[in-house]
Amino acid sequence: MTAVLIVGLLSYFGSTPRETLVLAGFALLIWLPAVRCPSALAVVAGVVAEASLYTYLTHYQVYPLFGGNKLTGMVASIAVGVALTAAVTLLRSQFRERRLSPPESAQAPGLRSAPPGPRSPRRCHRGEAGWR
Numbered sequence: 001m002t003a004v005l006i007v008g009l010l011s012y013f014g015s016t017p018r019e020t021l022v023l024a025g026f027a028l029l030i031w032l033p034a035v036r037c038p039s040a041l042a043v044v045a046g047v048v049a050e051a052s053l054y055t056y057l058t059h060y061q062v063y064p065l066f067g068g069n070k071l072t073g074m075v076a077s078i079a080v081g082v083a084l085t086a087a088v089t090l091l092r093s094q095f096r097e098r099r100l101s102p103p104e105s106a107q108a109p110g111l112r113s114a115p116p117g118p119r120s121p122r123r124c125h126r127g128e129a130g131w132r
Helices: 002-009 016-031 039-050 052-066 070-100
Strands: none
Touching: 002 016, 039 052, 039 070, 052 070
């Protein structure tokens, strides 16, 4: 498996240090069943991983704002992605709670229960008693 990986990455990026780094990362993913790390690092990695979609979608707008300072641009892009993920998660949970909770009659007058009254006549279907 590692040989296939080496052949696949050979001159893929055109940069030997980059190819070596990617090869090392993939080899670790393939051959190590688990990687131990401090719990704080695992939490940070989880937050960044969860925010990866929004980081990717917004980094084109954020990264160029920092010009030549690549590290600051990268950190800012990740921070915007994390903030946007938190905002979307909060909005989704509020929407879900609002959708699942029953409306109060004062808030939704059209959904009030109908006053008790005579029942409407039941329609009979073919094959039932009372069908004409």
